[in-house]
Amino acid sequence: MKVPLSWLREYVSISQPLKELAGKLTMSGTEVKGIEVTGKDWDKICVGQITAVEPHPNADRLKLATVDYGTGQSTVVCGDLSIQVGDKVPFARLGAQLVDGHTGALTSLKPARIRGVVSEGMACSEKELGLSERHERVMKLAADSPVGVPLADHLGDAVLDLEVTPNRPDCLSVMGVAREVAAHLRQEMKLPEPSYAEEGSPIEGLVSVEIADPDLCRRYCASLIEGVRIGPSPAWLQHRLAACGMRPINNIVDATNYVMLEYGQPLHAFDFRQIGGGKIIVRRASEGEIITSLDGVDRVLNPEMLAIADSKIPVAIAGVMGGADSEVIDITTSVLLESANFNPVSIRRTSSDLKLRSEASIRFERGISPELTMPALKRATQLILKLAGGKAARGIVDVYPGKREAETILFHTSWVKRLLGTDLQREQIVEILAYLGFDCQQANSSETLQVVVPYWRVDVSRAADLVEELARIIGYDYIPTTMLGSQLPRQQIDPVLAFREELRDLLVGCGFQEVINYSMNSRERLEGTVPIEKAVRLANPLSTEQEYLRTSLRPGLLGLLKVNQKYEDAGIKFFEIGKVFFARGDDLPEEREFLVGIASGPRVPQSWFGDNSLLDFFDAKGAVEAVLGRLGMEPAFEPATEEGLYPGRVARIMIGQSPVGVVAEVHPGVAKRFDLLPQPVAIFELELESLLNCAKLRGRYRPVSRFPRSVRDIAIIVDVATPAVRIVEIIREFSLVTQVTLFDLYMGEQVPLGKKSLAFRVAYQSVDHTLTEGELESVEQEILVRLSEQLGATLRA
Amino acid sequence: MLTELEELRTKALAELSRIDNLSELEKWRVRYLGRKGALTSVLRGLGSLPIEDRRSAGATANDIKALLEAELQRKEQGLREKELVAVLEQTRIDVSLPGYPVPLGRLHPTTRTLREICDIFVSMGFQIVEGPEVEWDYYNFEALNIPKDHPARDMWATFWLDTESGDRSRLLRTHTSPMQIRLMETVRPPIRALMPGRVYRYEATDATHESMFYQVEGLAVDQGITMSDLKGTLFEFARRLFGEGRKARFRCDYFPFVEPGVEMAIDCFICQGAGCRLCGNTGWIEILGAGMVHPEVLRRVNYDPDIYTGFAFGMGVERIPMLRYGIDDIRLFYGNDLRFLKQF
Numbered sequence A: 001m002k003v004p005l006s007w008l009r010e011y012v013s014i015s016q017p018l019k020e021l022a023g024k025l026t027m028s029g030t031e032v033k034g035i036e037v038t039g040k041d042w043d044k045i046c047v048g049q050i051t052a053v054e055p056h057p058n059a060d061r062l063k064l065a066t067v068d069y070g071t072g073q074s075t076v077v078c079g080d081l082s083i084q085v086g087d088k089v090p091f092a093r094l095g096a097q098l099v100d101g102h103t104g105a106l107t108s109l110k111p112a113r114i115r116g117v118v119s120e121g122m123a124c125s126e127k128e129l130g131l132s133e134r135h136e137r138v139m140k141l142a143a144d145s146p147v148g149v150p151l152a153d154h155l156g157d158a159v160l161d162l163e164v165t166p167n168r169p170d171c172l173s174v175m176g177v178a179r180e181v182a183a184h185l186r187q188e189m190k191l192p193e194p195s196y197a198e199e200g201s202p203i204e205g206l207v208s209v210e211i212a213d214p215d216l217c218r219r220y221c222a223s224l225i226e227g228v229r230i231g232p233s234p235a236w237l238q239h240r241l242a243a244c245g246m247r248p249i250n251n252i253v254d255a256t257n258y259v260m261l262e263y264g265q266p267l268h269a270f271d272f273r274q275i276g277g278g279k280i281i282v283r284r285a286s287e288g289e290i291i292t293s294l295d296g297v298d299r300v301l302n303p304e305m306l307a308i309a310d311s312k313i314p315v316a317i318a319g320v321m322g323g324a325d326s327e328v329i330d331i332t333t334s335v336l337l338e339s340a341n342f343n344p345v346s347i348r349r350t351s352s353d354l355k356l357r358s359e360a361s362i363r364f365e366r367g368i369s370p371e372l373t374m375p376a377l378k379r380a381t382q383l384i385l386k387l388a389g390g391k392a393a394r395g396i397v398d399v400y401p402g403k404r405e406a407e408t409i410l411f412h413t414s415w416v417k418r419l420l421g422t423d424l425q426r427e428q429i430v431e432i433l434a435y436l437g438f439d440c441q442q443a444n445s446s447e448t449l450q451v452v453v454p455y456w457r458v459d460v461s462r463a464a465d466l467v468e469e470l471a472r473i474i475g476y477d478y479i480p481t482t483m484l485g486s487q488l489p490r491q492q493i494d495p496v497l498a499f500r501e502e503l504r505d506l507l508v509g510c511g512f513q514e515v516i517n518y519s520m521n522s523r524e525r526l527e528g529t530v531p532i533e534k535a536v537r538l539a540n541p542l543s544t545e546q547e548y549l550r551t552s553l554r555p556g557l558l559g560l561l562k563v564n565q566k567y568e569d570a571g572i573k574f575f576e577i578g579k580v581f582f583a584r585g586d587d588l589p590e591e592r593e594f595l596v597g598i599a600s601g602p603r604v605p606q607s608w609f610g611d612n613s614l615l616d617f618f619d620a621k622g623a624v625e626a627v628l629g630r631l632g633m634e635p636a637f638e639p640a641t642e643e644g645l646y647p648g649r650v651a652r653i654m655i656g657q658s659p660v661g662v663v664a665e666v667h668p669g670v671a672k673r674f675d676l677l678p679q680p681v682a683i684f685e686l687e688l689e690s691l692l693n694c695a696k697l698r699g700r701y702r703p704v705s706r707f708p709r710s711v712r713d714i715a716i717i718v719d720v721a722t723p724a725v726r727i728v729e730i731i732r733e734f735s736l737v738t739q740v741t742l743f744d745l746y747m748g749e750q751v752p753l754g755k756k757s758l759a760f761r762v763a764y765q766s767v768d769h770t771l772t773e774g775e776l777e778s779v780e781q782e783i784l785v786r787l788s789e790q791l792g793a794t795l796r797a
Numbered sequence B: 001m002l003t004e005l006e007e008l009r010t011k012a013l014a015e016l017s018r019i020d021n022l023s024e025l026e027k028w029r030v031r032y033l034g035r036k037g038a039l040t041s042v043l044r045g046l047g048s049l050p051i052e053d054r055r056s057a058g059a060t061a062n063d064i065k066a067l068l069e070a071e072l073q074r075k076e077q078g079l080r081e082k083e084l085v086a087v088l089e090q091t092r093i094d095v096s097l098p099g100y101p102v103p104l105g106r107l108h109p110t111t112r113t114l115r116e117i118c119d120i121f122v123s124m125g126f127q128i129v130e131g132p133e134v135e136w137d138y139y140n141f142e143a144l145n146i147p148k149d150h151p152a153r154d155m156w157a158t159f160w161l162d163t164e165s166g167d168r169s170r171l172l173r174t175h176t177s178p179m180q181i182r183l184m185e186t187v188r189p190p191i192r193a194l195m196p197g198r199v200y201r202y203e204a205t206d207a208t209h210e211s212m213f214y215q216v217e218g219l220a221v222d223q224g225i226t227m228s229d230l231k232g233t234l235f236e237f238a239r240r241l242f243g244e245g246r247k248a249r250f251r252c253d254y255f256p257f258v259e260p261g262v263e264m265a266i267d268c269f270i271c272q273g274a275g276c277r278l279c280g281n282t283g284w285i286e287i288l289g290a291g292m293v294h295p296e297v298l299r300r301v302n303y304d305p306d307i308y309t310g311f312a313f314g315m316g317v318e319r320i321p322m323l324r325y326g327i328d329d330i331r332l333f334y335g336n337d338l339r340f341l342k343q344f
């Protein structure tokens, strides 16, 4: 909402600096987003009057105009052939700052010789003054403009750009904002009382109004003005509309818009000749009924929508837009003026169904009071009579089926302390509320007030609302600052919270960079990596790239790999903890949280140490082993297969009997689809909830032995297909063994075909004595025997 | 005999003083102290001496042996030190060469900020609670005093789930506020909770708008909670997050689920309140929305608004690092370009 200061001043006297006033409005809920000052550059520009117009001696398309500017006269060259003696115009003397008509830049006016005639000054267009884009004509000032007065004093203004919250439809009007200002300044507002002569016939005989659907229309008021002359509005009105961001159309339409801006009540003017039978019926539209709205579009209506109809057809979409057939045009002579109140929900649905928002619908959908219709109608009728002449019919049609008592609130003053933590004196409360238009009467006790809510404050209906009114006028700085002193609630900590953060820290410790991806992804990407059947689709995705809720974090991470491979030479290791979503019929989708890591590229950044190996399966597995090991878990890795992963390089991660995730390399075909560099992409996925359930089984402390440790190496030969982990498991079955480390894997000439050699370093230790050479020998022998029996292993010579 | 010993001593020491490497030293040791060395043969000759001379000669010989051994040790130590110095000198490295690369992991800036926020409120007794990202219209809007077709719904552009029937009851939560209802439905006061999470807005993205971002919601409900407590809690939060000298203020604002509703701002740390581009020339930077829990919201979860009061607040998370580090495009957060992420 844009509000010119000059307009506000018609209701309140403002002597405060503008910035202070804007600050008060902002602090009390109506944020001033900006202040546009017009005329601050209008130095050396004043009101001038044309005293003579002569042809230019050397050019047909120019004239020579003599301008009286109060303290002197000057003859200037003028390109506007329509100027006439007596016109009042903005006159710029040399040195004035003007907007260049072509470049738009602010430039200083210099003496110029135009086609041989010296011009010392200029009659300005609106564009040159920075008022609008109009440049073809010299701006014409009102006939009563005082010659010689600086233009800034005459036309200068400041326009407040206000952010009005949805609860305050009253502030979508100049009067509403004026009320706020008046309350801040502790002033009584100057209320206009519109009146006019009713010289026509009684309205009852000419117009009838019927509200067929009173649930959607609480009140309908109408006046009739006959014999109007349609024409442009006067400059002052056009300027006000323009300052508020509205386009002037003609004197009738401009008057209705002007009053809407002033009162906040949308009005509509019909060409009365086009209203069949002089009858207005407010009714639900019939199915498929068509109306051409003012913007020239054919609109198909339905019974959910409210129409304003004459005896036969709809002439307006109630509260949204008028119809083209009954539009006020140049030849209109009789105007039926509507000021009505429509159901906000209905207006909002209609305007959203028709994708048609108007200044009227914006106001109606927020809910305005039916009490507003009458004063606004009177004001508009008065204004039309003034601007377009004609005679007003006697009386006003007023159909008001939805009248209600004014809202009253029984307000106990202790509510102030209860909500704000500080007291206000009863007198203070009454005074502030009174300035805001609330009427306070003493109720049954001295601490209780009977508060009548003014009709324009549709947002106030309970004690808490009144407390806010008080708080925003006294200012929130007045409220003390205290710390919560109440009892601490019993803490019930969700174990996943700490667990998740621990995982994050561990992954960071393993050199992984955390990323956060969008929860939405494209069908194509999700389909390419995981099954799509259970994915949740959005009804209104922003794009096909974000059409589905993700069922896997994998595609997002693969996509990021692509994005970052362009710039990053070192290996990339990412992890993400986030939710995936699976449809669950009509219920909310299932949300499961995953930790996914991805690694690809050089294992170590290129350096002079010359390690050029690439990250692969074993880096992902190493990270999983490190993280889970740190959490006290002993994961087992079972060969597995899964869509989108490299066959033969996939392991299911098991904690005891529970699968908690997978570690793998991504299928090269998938990597190619993501346009990744041709190198292994290692990945691991862990499901948080399963993992957390296993983490609860953290083992007991194991005593640390005081006795010396012995280390012996054994190298054995087994079939190529024998999993290394089986050998480790068997060795670890021996209680004296404390650690088994695979330190060499060999296949080649020195072992038979189809066999591999594995070398282990085995650490032995007892908790109660020092092991003898003999004991060690015999344990090692037993190990070899067991390996031989179970795996057919032989000792490598 | 004694003269012989004396000569041996003089000669041995003279030779020793000229030795400058360990192998010569070893030869010297063999020559004088070895099994077949000079001193050993002298000692072996003692047997042929008369018994009375034997003792004094023996004592002298042992003295000389001890002396030579001590000198040998001293010399050896000296030579070894010298040799070490030479070795160290030869194994000098170029300390300007780069170290072995240790690739580091980092947390996402959003995670870091969330941790900071949570830590502050946890220290004030708030408990962290989480909930679903896909919500019912009821929790996201209805129960928060935002009925269907209410113009306030325009404040939250919404992603809806696709259904065959066109039903619009499920959505991606547009704020973390539905957690207020979910929590109050499951516990009775007193409540002090902090509810972080992802939220979604159906909005074309630009430098200041994202379709997905993080919020943190706060809720405290009990008997006797007032706006002073809200002010105290949030001002303390601002002080700890933004530093000691920062000023904070409340101004009236509208959110359908609080009454009175406020917006908290801090004074601009670029211009110190004088007005600049960052703060839109107001001198103040909006940080969060808050207010006293609306009586209708309390009633909805069967809390008696005449007995209980409470406050609630909600803030965007990305905004904080954006302000701190001067990040001018919110899309950088979930674009996950390493060149961006590496800076945090």
Ligand SMILES: [Zn+2]
Pocket: B268, B269, B270, B271, B272, B273, B274, B275, B276, B277, B278, B279, B280, B281, B283, B284
């Ligand atoms: Zn600033």
